[in-house]
Structure formats: C-alpha cells, structure tokens
Amino acid sequence: MNKVLFTPGPTNVPEEIRHVLGQDLIHHRMADYHKLLKEVNEDLKCIFDTKNDVLILTSSGTGSMESTVVNLFSTNDEVLVINTGWFGERFIEICKVYGLKVHELSYEWGNTYNIKEIEKMLEDYPSIKGIFVTYHETATGVVNHLEPLGRLTKQTDRLLIADCISGMVVQDFHFDEWGVDCAVASSQKGFLLPPGLSFVALSDKAKVALEHSNIPKYYWDYRKYLNYFNNKSEQPFTPAISIVLALQVALKQLLNKGLTKVIEDKQFIRKYAEEKFKDLGFTLFIEDESIRGNVLVPVIVPDEIDGSKLTALIDERYNFTVAGGMNQYAGKMLRIGIIGEITNKEIDLLIEYIQEVLPECKK
Ligand SMILES: Cc1ncc(COP(=O)(O)O)c(C=O)c1O
Structure with missing residues (x-):
C-alpha cells in the first residue's frame, strides 16, 4: 500500500506526474530542452505573478535560501530577519555564516510580526x-x-527577500505588485513534485544588487543562471532534467485549474480538517484565522496524549504519514499537511485512524 503523505512537503505526487518522471531523458544542451525551459519559465512567471524571468536551481529549499544571501549582499551588510519560527531561524544562521550583521525581530511561535516594530527597526538602523x-x-x-512589508521597501533601495518555499501555489502571491525583490520556492511543496528544484524570482532592484555583492560563490551565482538563460535558454549546470519535464506538466495542470481555484480548494480542506480535529478534542494552534495558511493544519494534541506515538502508529499501521511538532512542540503538536492531493474523504479516514489508535497513545 502506498503512503499517503499528510506532510507539508514532500507531498503525494499525482500518478500522471510520476509517469513523466520515469520517461526517457532529453539532453539539457539541445533544442528540445531550450523549448522546455522557455515554456516552464513562462508558466513560473504566472505562478509568481511577475514579468521577471524565474531561475531554476537544482537544490532543495535551503540551497535557494543560501543563494539569496550570497548573491544579494556583502560581508558586514546589515539586514533584518523577521523570525517567526524554525525557518526564520535558518535565515539568521545563513546570514551569520556569511558575515552579515543581523538584526533580529523574533516572535513567539504561532504569531506573526508586528509592523510597528519593523518600522521602528528600520528607523533606528537606516x-x-x-x-x-x-x-x-x-x-x-x-x-x-x-x-505591508513591500510597502516599506518598495520606494527604497532596501530589498525584501521572501522564503515562499512552502507558501507558493497554495497562498495568494503577487511578486511585482507587492514589491517583493527576491522570492524562493521549491518543487516538493505546492507544485506536487519530488524534491530537487528551487525557483528564484528577482526584481530589477535585486539584479542591481547582484553586481555589488562581494560574497564568494560559484554554483549559486545568479549571474551565471541569468546569462545562460538569456543567451541560450539553458542553465549553467546539469539540471534535474526529469523534474523539469515533470514541472512542465505540473504547471500546466495548476494553471489550467487556475490558481484561485487551487487556493479555494485548499482553504476548503483546511477548514474541513480544522472542524474535524476540534470535534476530536484537539486545539487549533493559531487563534487568528487571518494568519492561518493553507499548507498545513497545526493542532495541539490533548495533554494526556503522546503525539509522537500517535504519528508513529498511524504511519506504521495505516501508511498515513502526518508531521509532528518541531522543537518545543515535538510530541505535542500535529502538523497535518494539506498541500498534496488530499481530499476531505482522506481527512475523514485520517480522523478514523487517529480515533482507533488514541487509546494506545495515552501517556
Ligand atoms: C518555509 C520553508 N523554508 C525552508 C525550507 C527548507 O527547505 P529544504 O528542506 O527543501 O531545504 C522548508 C522545508 O520544509 C520550508 O517549509
């Protein structure tokens, strides 16, 4: 029996896309690949809602995060990192590794940033x-x-860099209109593909910043990717060709369905799952609905239940894989990923399986 992934990436990959992944390869320096890359670039521009070309790196999401730092900044540059959890923390770590001076605004897990504090930070540290x-x-x-962050950076020389690795596709996103300067996303999330590709959009302001960065880089150097794409419709290094072929099909599927509909469907599943988990006695982790995403449903397990045992048992017995809490929430939270092809029927089954194993998960 196949695993059903209720995880926020990787996701279940639809049959049609898995079929493409197993097809014969084409060569990345030949005409058919040039055509493929141009076509996926056009479709990625629709996903990012930008007039700018979107670069494709062969890497997981973290590689693309690192690429933003090494391409857009120089040693000793001052930057602000808005840290609302595990992945905000990662940006801090990467910036520090490359000698940037990091100002952090950290928020308790489950909260978003406070715009007044961001404004004050920018005033205090021009x-x-x-x-x-x-x-x-x-x-x-x-x-x-x-x-709101784009409004603070748009008319200035400051750059806004957004990790959209899990949010892309399933959250509303408008790169140009919102004034984002660099956004990164990854194949194994809303794109319904395996891990291996990352996507990077750059504004004109970001392209100027590239020319001033003094951080050493080779594989991640955006200038190489831009030159190869503009001059030859290629990437500088051997790409994950199979995933690019699958990307072409995945993007067509998403765009044919329409991003608005994709997002509406995810919202429906999120709300459906929220109600079911509340009925089961779990507590929704995020109180404010306006900041709940469509990627996963985070719920706190009842006090008497061991959440790690619960996820292990349903994985082992029913092949339903659910993500647990990270860090201080390990064993206390479930993160029910809904970015894959998940229906309300599967949510019903998940609830049924959880009910079955709950008595065994008492502490
Ligand atoms: C928001 C966010 N940023 C960064 C990453 C890291 O990506 P990867 O594990 O592909 O390197 C993830 C992965 O889950 C993510 O969800």
Missing part, C-alpha cells in the same frame, strides 16, 4: 539593506503577510 521573511512558516502554519 543602514539595513534587506529584510528577510518567511512567507509561510512551516513549523507553525503562520502566514506572514508580505504586502
């Missing part, structure tokens, strides 16, 4: 060159709305 933010924080399920 030399801050960029703001890093996680659009959807996968550790908590919180959406950090980007539009």
